[in-house]
Structure formats: structure tokens, C-alpha cells
Amino acid sequence: MRLKDRIAIVTGGASGFGAGIVRKFHDEGAQVVIADVNYDAALNYTKEFDTNTTAIEVNVASSKSVQKMTEQVIDRFDHIDILVNNAGITHLPTPMEDVSEEDFDRVFNVNMKSVYLTAKHVVPHMKQRASGVILNVASTAGVSPRPNLNWYNCSKGWMITATKTMAIELAAQGIRVNAINPVAGETPLLKSFMGQDTPEIREKFISTIPIGRFSTPEDMGNAACFLCSDEASMITGVAMEVDGGRCI
Numbered sequence: 001m002r003l004k005d006r007i008a009i010v011t012g013g014a015s016g017f018g019a020g021i022v023r024k025f026h027d028e029g030a031q032v033v034i035a036d037v038n039y040d041a042a043l044n045y046t047k048e049f050d051t052n053t054t055a056i057e058v059n060v061a062s063s064k065s066v067q068k069m070t071e072q073v074i075d076r077f078d079h080i081d082i083l084v085n086n087a088g089i090t091h092l093p094t095p096m097e098d099v100s101e102e103d104f105d106r107v108f109n110v111n112m113k114s115v116y117l118t119a120k121h122v123v124p125h126m127k128q129r130a131s132g133v134i135l136n137v138a139s140t141a142g143v144s145p146r147p148n149l150n151w152y153n154c155s156k157g158w159m160i161t162a163t164k165t166m167a168i169e170l171a172a173q174g175i176r177v178n179a180i181n182p183v184a185g186e187t188p189l190l191k192s193f194m195g196q197d198t199p200e201i202r203e204k205f206i207s208t209i210p211i212g213r214f215s216t217p218e219d220m221g222n223a224a225c226f227l228c229s230d231e232a233s234m235i236t237g238v239a240m241e242v243d244g245g246r247c248i
Helices: 016-027 039-046 063-077 101-129 150-173 190-194 199-206 217-228
Strands: 007-011 031-036 053-057 082-085 132-137 175-182 239-242
Touching (some): 007 063, 031 063, 039 053, 053 063, 082 217, 101 132, 190 199
Parallel strands (some): 007 031, 031 053, 082 132, 132 175, 175 239
């Protein structure tokens, strides 16, 4: 029960890695807010748990929506202990100059602007309490980029740098900020990363991961739980690679 009675928001928590983080946090005693643009999926996911999960609809690219989410959580639970910026999107594998401006803006808004917006609305509350943990779900793409995912790579590299600069600015306020860098896994984005999902492409991709498998939601949940728990009280500004050796 490493997160007993902590109030945690997980954006994009209804599926993929976010769902794995939600399940682990719940199992470790947290009260988890599943914040997702797909409210029906978030609500359905809460039904898998007896207690301690709540669904909230949020568009992480909208300041008004993030503000409303923050206010709803504070009104209901009084405070926020943990924020996990997990919501993310990619563009299809495409030469950088051929990615549409619409797709670029979508990646920018969901992967980058969202971190700014959650900081804008959640950090003041954490500062008032002189306590809090923020975890950003970045990617190995921000460390070891692959061709044709250029602007997605850039967004995750930005997220890693944002994590470090947030950590150094907020440390004196009692707030820790870390990131995790998963390699691709069984999530709704997998097909988008690979372009198409075939046994041959999967085999080629997995051959680049020394441990020999994709990241799983459980892997992300375990790493996130550690970094958000008191066991990691001396850790801030770290981008932990949970990638089976992909970035070595």
C-alpha cells in the first residue's frame, strides 16, 4: 500500500499504459482519477474496481477543460497528491516534411501543451501544500529517435527536458517531477508507431529490444508507482528508461 490514501490523476488513464498505471495505483491504495477525453471508456474502466476510482472527462489540450478537471478533483477530494501526464498521441510514420500541419498541431497540443496546462492549473495547488509529485510519460523516442516519427520524437524529447526544468524549479517547493520512457507496447498507438501491424514488422521492432519484448502496461505501472511513492523521495528530474535495454 505504497500510495495509500493519495489522490492521483492519470490523464489518458482509460487505456494502454495509462490503464496500467491506474490499476497499479489503485492496488497500492491510491484514490485514482481516470481523466480521459473518452469519458465512456474511463467510466467503463472504473467498473473493473470496487472502489477508489473516478472517471472525469478532460481534453488535455484545452485550458478550460484542464482547469475544470482540476477544480472537480479538488472539490471532491480536497487536494491532489500525484499528477501523471500520460495522455499522448503520434502521427503516422511519414517523412518530416510530409506531416500535415494539422497532425503536427495535434501532437504539439496533446504531448506538449498539455504538460504546460496541467502545470498551470495543478502546480499552484501543490505549491500551496508544499507537496506533490508529477510524473510525465515520455518515450524512448525522445532519447533514441527513429526515422519518420520526427515530430513525435521531438515532442517526447521536449517532455524529457520539461521534466528536468520543472524538477529544478519546483524542488524547493516540495514538489518532485520525474518521467518514464517506455518503448512501444501493446497500446492503441502501437499500430501508428509501426505504420502497420504485421508479424514481420513486430519481429523487426522487437529485435531492437535486448530483453526481447514490448513494454507492458504493468511495466509502466510498476515504474510509475515507485517514482510516485515515498521510496523515491530523493529522486527528481529523472527520465527513467523502462525499455528492456532499447536505448543502451
